[in-house]
Every structure is written in structure tokens, then in C-alpha cells.
Amino acid sequence: xPGFFFSHNMTxxxxxxxxxxxxxxxxxxKQKSFGADLKNYLKCMVPHIESGIKTSNTRNVLLSTExxxxxxxxxxxxxxxxxxxxxxxxxxxSEFSEENIEFWLACEDYKKTKSDHLQGKAERIYExxxxxxxxxxxxxxxxxxxxTAKKAQDPTPTSFDExxxxxxxxxERDSYPRFLKSKTYLNLLNQLQPNTSK
Numbered sequence: 001x002p003g004f005f006f007s008h009n010m011t012x013x014x015x016x017x018x019x020x021x022x023x024x025x026x027x028x029x030k031q032k033s034f035g036a037d038l039k040n041y042l043k044c045m046v047p048h049i050e051s052g053i054k055t056s057n058t059r060n061v062l063l064s065t066e067x068x069x070x071x072x073x074x075x076x077x078x079x080x081x082x083x084x085x086x087x088x089x090x091x092x093x094s095e096f097s098e099e100n101i102e103f104w105l106a107c108e109d110y111k112k113t114k115s116d117h118l119q120g121k122a123e124r125i126y127e128x129x130x131x132x133x134x135x136x137x138x139x140x141x142x143x144x145x146x147x148t149a150k151k152a153q154d155p156t157p158t159s160f161d162e163x164x165x166x167x168x169x170x171x172e173r174d175s176y177p178r179f180l181k182s183k184t185y186l187n188l189l190n191q192l193q194p195n196t197s198k
Contacts, residue, residue: 065192072180075172091184092175099136100167103129107164111157122155140166
């Protein structure tokens with residue numbers, strides 16, 4: 001047919017598009033389709049979630065009910081899980097506060113940085129999250145913003161510790177309790193426990 005072009009790789013493209021949709025727009029969908037969206041998102045995060053392909057250490061790469069239940073024990077346990085981080089980040093996106101987890105993760109990465117790379121990373125974190133006109137400005141008071149700015153100028157592995165603690169506490173007291181009561185979390189638990197009475 002003139003005017004039409006079909007890629008021989010259409011299924012591969014559709015798979016990538018599904019991942020993009022699941023990663024970027026999960027919170028914008030209607031609640032009816034939430035289960036399917038979450039399933040697509042998890043498939044993108046954990047590549048073999050449906051097939052149960054075994055890893056080299058012969059454990060299934062599956063999101064377990066136990067792991068998801070552990071997330072409710074503390075924010076620390078939620079953030080210790082790669083899947084937990086991803087799902088919590090999607091929840092924070094729906095509340096327009098994903099800068100909190102992004103800053104926290106950037107700080108975790110920063111702490112592992114070799115000393116000769118600290119300056120560059122400190123500048124990036126400061127510009128992205130801390131300075132007063134930052135694109136993803138975190139919610140810290142003026143004094144802490146100023147103190148963090150000074151520490152970032154002569155960076156050490158602990159330059160962002162105080163600001164990171166403040167943001168962690170903010171998530172722990174504010175976003176995390178709402179996450180545990182959210183449809184995001186409760187629907188995931190229901191999906192993993194299909195036999196429980198709803």
C-alpha cells in the first residue's frame with residue numbers, strides 16, 4: 001500500500017513503548033486499568049517477572065509477597081529494595097514530589113563516589129536539587145540550604161548528609177504513610193495475594 005511503512009521490528013518497538021508508558025504514565029491512568037499498568041511497569045523493572053527465568057544463583061527474579069509486606073515495616077526497608085524504590089518513585093510522581101527520592105538516591109550514590117569525582121557530583125546535586133532556583137528543588141529551610149551550599153563548595157563524602165536526613169524524615173513522616181494507604185501499594189499486595197478475600 002502506498003504511504004504505509006511497517007517495521008519488521010514492530011513487536012520489539014511495541015515492547016519498548018509499553019515500558020515507556022508503564023514507567024512514565026502509570027499514575028495518569030484510570031483506576032480500572034491500574035493492575036495492568038502496574039504489571040507492565042513491573043515487567044520493565046524486573047525483566048523476567050512473568051517468565052520466572054532463573055538467575056545464575058538459581059533464585060527466581062520475582063517480586064515476592066514477603067518483600068512487599070516488608071516495605072510496610074519501615075521506609076528504610078522500602079528504599080533498600082530496587083523494586084520498592086521504583087514503585088515509591090511512581091507514587092511520589094503522582095504527588096508531584098519525586099524530587100525527594102531522586103535527591104535521596106543521588107546522595108546515596110554521592111557517598112560512594114571516589115574523592116577525585118566529588119566536586120563534579122557535588123555541583124550537579126547542588127544545581128539540580130539545592131540551589132534556590134533548582135529545577136527539582138527539595139524542601140529544606142534557608143539555613144540548611146546555605147549550609148549545604150557551603151559544604152558543596154569544598155565537598156567531602158558527608159557534604160549532603162544533613163539535607164539528606166531532612167528529606168528522608170520528610171518522606172518518612174509525610175509521603176510514606178500515604179503510600180502505605182494508597183491504591184498503588186494495596187493493589188500490588190492484592191495482586192500478589194490473589195486468594196485473599198477482597
